[in-house]
Amino acid sequence: MIKLTNLAMPLGFTEKQLHQAVAKRLHVTREDILYIQYLKKSIDARKKPHISVVLALALELRNEAAALRKMASDKDVQPYTPYQYHIPQCQLSDARPVVVGFGPAGMFAALLLAKAGLCPLVLERGACVEERQNDVARFRQTGCLDPESNVQFGEGGAGTFSDGKLTTGIKDSRIRFVLETFVSCGTPEEILYLAKPHIGTDNLIGVVRTMRETIQQCGGEIQFHACLKELKQRDGKLVGLVYEKDGECREIAANHCILAIGHSARDVFSMLYNSGIQLTQKNFAVGVRIEHPQKWLDHAMYGREATPPELPVADYKLAVHLPNGHSLYTFCMCPGGEVVAASSEPGRLVVNGMSNYARNGSNANSALLVGISPAELQDSHPLAGVAFQKQLEESAFQAGGGNYFAPVCCVGDFLAGQTPKTLGSVVPTYRPGVTLCAPKSYLPSFIVETLRNGIPAMDRKIFGFAMPDAVLTGVESRSSSPVRIVRNETCESVSLQGLYPCGEGAGYAGGITSAAVDGMRCAEQIIRRYQ
Template identity: 55%
Template structure:
């Protein structure tokens, strides 16, 4: 197979007939072609008067060696493959705490290996979880154990389902293939910026769960990891609470994929003398613009073309104060969602459905926070710093989980907003006008003011006066790292495998899934050794 890249395709191109496209663009006769499929597809909007697609084609053909010599941008292409390990010796059933992206793919690999994993998820199954989240967004009480952060699918279930990643690993293609097998759109296999959408991701999560169960895995919902036992420096048992009772599972391996919001787990580990360290994270707000404004800024006169989905963007500016302001988790045609997981503390996040057709587009505007800002060398100081900001945001919002918000014009001019501009808030249950200075550190607020103006120079209208800023975005990553060695095990306890975003080793759905797979492989090796 060969891959030919850098092929220009107009927005009106018919991608249902790739053979004809290959004949027309590459001048390869139909009788030479054995198969053609899209390898990559991206939008080139660098010139607003000439928006088009750039594609790569994966081709099987007669005489490929000759084509490699004659075609521009052609190279040998071998699809990456992944083979799950097999466990021949099963001294115990491994346990996974957390069923987000890391825990799900760790469970899938262990189940395929024949290890019959037991998965503990503190929250509910995804259907019950969706109901609880909807009730909270309507103004009902928060369930601290089942919300946007906790429950089947993890925090990623209530997101855009973005699958972009900066890591390089042959497991990535396998992750994508499994997601498609479980119901994700096939286009994620070739889009340069793939996303599933929270609506389709929920179905994929359930299908993955059923596969794990069919292979001998067991998933226990409303089962909160609450402790462990050790003998001679090695894990011997795991405890969890369910329906008010504590249960114990004898095991030699625990994959701890509890997520970046499992603050009680961090405190438990600290009290048990598990090696932890401080980690940088970021805080800020969600910026909402009208989707049509962003589409027009990114696509010019091509905005609204039926072949183009809602426009996305990614921005970063380095500021004179030494900080960086950057966009994160951009949700075209999406919503700002209530992401709180603790009483008296408020957090927001962003989410899009697959269609990305909501009125607003939003993204996090984040400023880096480093351990030097924490004011303490305690391993959990970043977590306490994060908590303090969320408590201030809860108070600024009116102490009822309404989110503090401001219109950009008022923020820049140093006053509390009294009315909205053209952008209506998507956050539920509602907003309360408040100045970001009420809940964000001064260095974050000054960085926002400096950086948003700079971003407006890169995307026309990004700094529009009517832009709505809603806070607080504080859960972009974990402020704690659970230290582990090259064998993926805790430096303090053999058999404990810190995993995913919560442990400080991933930064999104894909990297978390890959980290889960790596931990599962390491567990298989440990089981064979015992």
């Protein structure tokens, strides 16, 4: 096969036009083209309103060797070998491996272990995705929080109730397996080639359920409402686990455990610290969500009054470095989405962003985050970042009224330093409700200053970003883990043989795809020990 990159096509191009363009580009006839597969599809809006589609393609031609010789000097034409991921078969010789946590990292770890014949046991503290969906909806409607089944905890992890973005900053061949697995579980095939693939919360519910069923069919067992309480150790080695289910503590033998607990399992972090497992602080970030009209964003990014159906709803990614030494950046941008109630603990308020596959909501929202380094914490304790998060979440809970209403403020009032008295044309999407409140009531002064200086700087990159009616909703405090569970080059804890800290919660991933890849990486290490 041949890989062709950087092929520009007009919006709404037809299959006939594509074949003509490929033939012209490679100096072959249309009849020489046997097969075309999309590898990547992106939008180039740099010359708006004139917008093009840029493609990378895998091709089968009648005489590929001749075509490659003819195009030898063209860096955009290269030989191509399709990716294949191999899972070796193993014999289960002792206690089966355990996976704690069933978010992206835990799911892909369990999938590999099950397909290798190792019959993993998965312990998930939250509910299955069907129950969890109802618990999340009830919290949004009534403000009644279930601390064990919410946006943070439950089957699928925090990513299930998000935009389902699959973009990642890592480069790893395993990503293809992750995407192919999602497609086999029901996502549209376009995630295999779109430059900014996403699944959407409405699709993720079914995808997560199908992944669970696949793991079970391959010999895996999943226990829900099963919360890890203790690691059993002997001579520096893991020998068992204690978990609580149905109000009863149960002990099981375990020599290998993948710890994929997510970034909000604060009780588990404390248990690990008290058990002598080495933890360190790591950089994380906190801030607010900002909401704009999606129609404004589409026009700002595409330069068109009306967006043709061939174009995806517009998004953005911004970062500014400021004179106060801090940076402000956007994260988890959700086009056509909503701000969601993401609390997992009583008396603490957290927000996040979510959107469905169609991204057809009236508002666009994104996190506006300020980085927090260990220097800002002024506390050397490994869990100092967790304490910092808790303080902000408690302050936001009180600022909102103590009933899981979120504190909100219009950008115009915030930039002018005025007490917010009313909302404008942008209607907040957060539920169960909102309370007008200035961010200074729940955020430290250096974060408020960074937001106040950074929003106008972002407006200079996208005109209208600082529109007075845009809404700020707080507090966004769970974008990443403030803790790293230290492991070695084989993904094993430096403190306990047989324990494999994994994914976002352990400090080794940031998003659905990178967490899934890290889960695979840890599972591979265990599989090697059974071969």
